[in-house]
Amino acid sequence: MKNNHWDEIYKLAKQYYNENGNLLIPFRYATIDKIQLGRWIGTQRGLYKENNISKERIDLLVRRNSTTKKLE
Secondary structure, eight states: OOHHHHHHHHHHHHHHHHHHSSOOOOTTOOOTTOOOHHHHHHHHHHHHHTTOSOHHHHHHHHHHHSSGGGGO
């Protein structure tokens, strides 16, 4: 996945967080533009569990949650 694409989806995740106070996005949740945000966050959690995601991305996602538990 290209960095700029990841960054664009991350911005949507930040928006979701700002509106809902968490990143506990339902798997089937899609944005108004039909971006599968729930699948995306699920993929990030899977990459985290497999230790296959950069520290920078983990830090960005965890900063939204205050804990890595939300990624597990």
